[in-house]
Amino acid sequence: MKKIRVSLLCLILSLLYSCGSDLVYLAPLAPNASVLAFGDSLTAGFGASPGQGYPEVLASSAALNIFNAGISGELSREGLERLPELLAQHRPQLVILCHGGNDLLRSTGADAAKSNILAMIAMVQAQGAEVLLLGVPRPGIFLSTADFYAEIAEQTQVAYVPDLIRDVLSDAALKSDAAHPNSSGYRVIAGEIESYLMEAGAI
Secondary structure, three states: HHHHHHHHHHHHHHHHHHHOOOOOOOOOOOOOOOEEEOOOOHHOOOOOOOOOOOOHHHHHHOOOOEEEEOOOOOOHHHHHHHHHHHHHHOOOOEEEEOHHHHHOOOOOOHHHHHHHHHHHOOOHHHOOOOOEEEEEEEEOOOEEEOOHHHHHHHOOEEEOOOOHHHHHHHOOOOEEEEOOOHHHHHHHHHHHHHHHHHHHOOH
């Protein structure tokens, strides 16, 4: 029953995204292409069993070479400092970028997160890679994705999935705590990213 519930949610979310978001086409990933999943605890897989974060699930289901570069608790300014070495080491064709949640939880705020994420995207693009940006919700009882993610996507024209994390965290069955999915939630995230990459032409 649990697997059926997750599958139905994936189908519903896929229909919502295909009808309600602007698809940005991506270059097909080469067979040996490196993909960098970059972010904080949402990328690291906090709240799930080891190896059950979305990057690992996506790597397995889509047969992609994905490096999980998530660090729990990281602020966007710290991520910006960490990114250049990872780009040089892995030379990714695609970076899945999910950052800024800790800025929203702490006093550093949305302005700092927006500025740092813009700088991350510029850095990735300067290396010749593409970006898939994931929106992160502001903390609160009624979750909504922070507005600056849409502003970043419009300004940079990167591929953008706005409300996936919000929708997962709005379902008690898919989260381990108020800010993190559980293993089922990360599977939903991986499935929706895979669907986007297929629609966008990357895989």
